[in-house]
Amino acid sequence: MMEKIKRWSTRKNINAIVFGNGCCLHGDLSNDFHDLFAHSKYTLNMVDSPRQANYLFINGIINPLLLNVLLQVYEDMPDFKIVVALGNCASNAGAFNGYNAMTGVEKYIKVDYYLTGCPVDQRAIEHFMANLDDIIFKKSKENKE
Amino acid sequence: MIPRIGDFRKNSIGSAAYKVMKLMSTSIKTLFLGRIKSSAKNNGHPRGVGLPMLEVNQKNKIICNGCKICERACPSSCIEVKLSHHHEVKMNIDYSRCLSCFVCEQVCPINAITLKARKHYLGGKDKYLVICQEKLVHDEI
Amino acid sequence: MNWTFEYSKEILVREFNRLIEGEVLNDHEGYCTFSIKNKNLHDSLKILKERYQFLKLVDVIAYSSPAVTVTHDEIELVFILERPVDCEIIFLKTSFERNEQVADFSTLWQIGDWYLREIFEFFGLSNTAASNRQLLTHDNVKGFLLRKNDTGEVIKAPTYRNAFKISSAVVPSVNSTQQWFSFGPFHSSLDNQFRILMEIKEDRIGASEIEIGYHHLGLEKKFEETNSHGILHLLHRYKCLSGNTLPILWCKTVEEILQIPITDRIAAIRMLYLEIDRICEHLLTINRMLALTANDVALAYMKDVLRMFGEYMYHLGLSYAGRNPHRFGGFYQDIKRETVVFILQSIGKFERKVRQLENQLTKSIQWIDQLKTNEITSKDAMKYGLEGPNLRACGVKYDLRKNAPYYLYDEVEFEIPLGAYGNAYDRYYVRMHEIYESVKIISQILDNIPSGQYFMQSDHSDMTEKDQLNDSELNFKKYDDYYSNGPKLSTKEHFSRIENARGATGIFIKSMGDLRPYRFKLNGPTYKLLASFQEIIRHDNIKRLPLLLRSFDINIHEVDR
Numbered sequence: 137m138m139e140k141i142k143r144w145s146t147r148k149n150i151n152a153i154v155f156g157n158g159c160c161l162h163g164d165l166s167n168d169f170h171d172l173f174a175h176s177k178y179t180l181n182m183v184d185s186p187r188q189a190n191y192l193f194i195n196g197i198i199n200p201l202l203l204n205v206l207l208q209v210y211e212d213m214p215d216f217k218i219v220v221a222l223g224n225c226a227s228n229a230g231a232f233n234g235y236n237a238m239t240g241v242e243k244y245i246k247v248d249y250y251l252t253g254c255p256v257d258q259r260a261i262e263h264f265m266a267n268l269d270d271i272i273f274k275k276s277k278e279n280k281e
Numbered sequence: 282m283i284p285r286i287g288d289f290r291k292n293s294i295g296s297a298a299y300k301v302m303k304l305m306s307t308s309i310k311t312l313f314l315g316r317i318k319s320s321a322k323n324n325g326h327p328r329g330v331g332l333p334m335l336e337v338n339q340k341n342k343i344i345c346n347g348c349k350i351c352e353r354a355c356p357s358s359c360i361e362v363k364l365s366h367h368h369e370v371k372m373n374i375d376y377s378r379c380l381s382c383f384v385c386e387q388v389c390p391i392n393a394i395t396l397k398a399r400k401h402y403l404g405g406k407d408k409y410l411v412i413c414q415e416k417l418v419h420d421e422i
Numbered sequence: 423m424n425w426t427f428e429y430s431k432e433i434l435v436r437e438f439n440r441l442i443e444g445e446v447l448n449d450h451e452g453y454c455t456f457s458i459k460n461k462n463l464h465d466s467l468k469i470l471k472e473r474y475q476f477l478k479l480v481d482v483i484a485y486s487s488p489a490v491t492v493t494h495d496e497i498e499l500v501f502i503l504e505r506p507v508d509c510e511i512i513f514l515k516t517s518f519e520r521n522e523q524v525a526d527f528s529t530l531w532q533i534g535d536w537y538l539r540e541i542f543e544f545f546g547l548s549n550t551a552a553s554n555r556q557l558l559t560h561d562n563v564k565g566f567l568l569r570k571n572d573t574g575e576v577i578k579a580p581t582y583r584n585a586f587k588i589s590s591a592v593v594p595s596v597n598s599t600q601q602w603f604s605f606g607p608f609h610s611s612l613d614n615q616f617r618i619l620m621e622i623k624e625d626r627i628g629a630s631e632i633e634i635g636y637h638h639l640g641l642e643k644k645f646e647e648t649n650s651h652g653i654l655h656l657l658h659r660y661k662c663l664s665g666n667t668l669p670i671l672w673c674k675t676v677e678e679i680l681q682i683p684i685t686d687r688i689a690a691i692r693m694l695y696l697e698i699d700r701i702c703e704h705l706l707t708i709n710r711m712l713a714l715t716a717n718d719v720a721l722a723y724m725k726d727v728l729r730m731f732g733e734y735m736y737h738l739g740l741s742y743a744g745r746n747p748h749r750f751g752g753f754y755q756d757i758k759r760e761t762v763v764f765i766l767q768s769i770g771k772f773e774r775k776v777r778q779l780e781n782q783l784t785k786s787i788q789w790i791d792q793l794k795t796n797e798i799t800s801k802d803a804m805k806y807g808l809e810g811p812n813l814r815a816c817g818v819k820y821d822l823r824k825n826a827p828y829y830l831y832d833e834v835e836f837e838i839p840l841g842a843y844g845n846a847y848d849r850y851y852v853r854m855h856e857i858y859e860s861v862k863i864i865s866q867i868l869d870n871i872p873s874g875q876y877f878m879q880s881d882h883s884d885m886t887e888k889d890q891l892n893d894s895e896l897n898f899k900k901y902d903d904y905y906s907n908g909p910k911l912s913t914k915e916h917f918s919r920i921e922n923a924r925g926a927t928g929i930f931i932k933s934m935g936d937l938r939p940y941r942f943k944l945n946g947p948t949y950k951l952l953a954s955f956q957e958i959i960r961h962d963n964i965k966r967l968p969l970l971l972r973s974f975d976i977n978i979h980e981v982d983r
Binding site: 233254 | 332357376378380381398400405408
């Protein structure tokens, strides 16, 4: 019964932090993102601290130096977290695979969803919102075990 | 616009209401301005970002003849063209490197490769790394 | 002070030859180069700065010299200096062997410290000031990466830098017993860009240190292996808040190397793109500054303005999902008549909305109070190396569009807004008024677009269209050569600049007659800002630090390439 209430409360609220500096979105999630979420059944909250957040959006290319910071942020987040990699740069290094760019973060962090495309398409975000319920359901089942 | 005792000594409801309206002016303005239409639908490009696909003639065979110009012109080098004997062409494209820059479409001398939006490959639980020949041609709905 | 010196180039060349032995080469159009021996480096820099008024150090570039044998390994340095009065540029060349040390020029220019550190970590040349700390690389990097012979290695595992840990023994301390705080890269006002270590004395910032390198990709090494077409398309996607200036700048350098003439129409449309870019960036900085205040009405106005501006960008094909319209010699497609009419009809409404926003902001005393931070005098600003609107907010009238005009900027009327005090309010004010000036330029351009071609083919290869490809094999070969391999760059060193929304961006390229550049360097105005950032934020109140950081408009992708 408590799990049902927990699941219901986490399903509607998106407390998000954005990590990295990339060009898919300017800084905080851009206006298009906010508008898309405003017309759906979710409420999007941009939060400053990882201790209050459930969702982590990674955009931009990750360095070995930046990876250290990302791991600390990941540890600070509470147990129920969903990690989304935005854009080609965060999933693979994209087109900018110089010597210092890491191709993917999977060895250190479990990433739940990849949004590929350079830049990210709006239909992909709608697809992501449609699948969001399933992801949350699976995650809560995993956490139980 | 902080109301003081002198304002209320005037003993008229009108002036008090006027002061209150001035105080609430910012919140009233946001009420009217808050309904800005979302720009998402207006600017939705029908043909903005796409992923490369090979074109097919009437016999369901690919037009591509393997001249490899698109492979050399691609800025992120994500196309790989393999020529086997019997002049068969096999192509692998790495979608996670593709920039959607439309160069391969402009450069191809036969117009054998185009960019179209493919819903299936826009996101998912895995990174789609390399897409092989058969999936490049058929469009899944 | 010697007030009676001549500005002409011939006299400079003659006198310089008398003082310091060296050769003079006059290869480039307008740029004269001096090549000197490395023991005279400090003296010649001092003479050029103090006697001939070359006050600005634009860039310092190092590359391993092309004539290399097994025993002999030399590294060449190129200094680019500029005289702000008449915008004349000089190259100064020296060459060092591996064992020698570079003379310390950070006494003349404060930015020199960072250049010396970069030269050490990428090439291995030490310097007399012994500033050896890592700037862009980290502990997992082995070898000197930008040399042509040795290829280094990068271990891809999470690291940190040992030299920047916070313990009072390791961080260079200024005689104080206060505590050091780390304002780390994950913070909303920093936009996850860099890290500040600072010492706080009762609400004021004392000494500080900056750590960068969190977004270093190794772009220059990658560009040495791609041809010029690839670089063009990659730079179009290397936006990160700056849309069109980098592809236009690259097209400009390549066209000046290959000497492709440009019609007036191409120049006018490129100016249009640059001004739209400038408006976009200024609006985004002001938007970020507004997000920290609690002014709801202003935020709503700002959202409206941004939505309207987004429509302009969509019609011009400049939104994020658009293709790259820039090519070497013009554009891929011509500009449409409907977009011109649409923009001209609605640009008055756009300006009125921006004025509405400005009126709303100047009414609120809270906004003006929040932005009254420390003031920077104009002499200090030139010493720190500020550029762009940050410099104009301190009262120095220096703009590349007026002092050294390129394209058609001398035929267009506009003014340059200046600030008086150099605090954060002035930086906001200058940016706001530059939007109005850009709107003026856009309306003047769109009223009188000159007619002509929108694409000029380069002379040495008759480009064939797709219809003529089947006519002969030679046509196909030329088509193949041009599009797969790119244009062949002649043996040259070239440097060209453009005025960005943040200052003067420049690209230096050295090519050896090949398809690929031998050395490519991107120079951004934020580099010099961060190099002297320690002095700028000293004695500032820490409550105002987030707004102060956002008022400077820092873009880390010009610093960590």
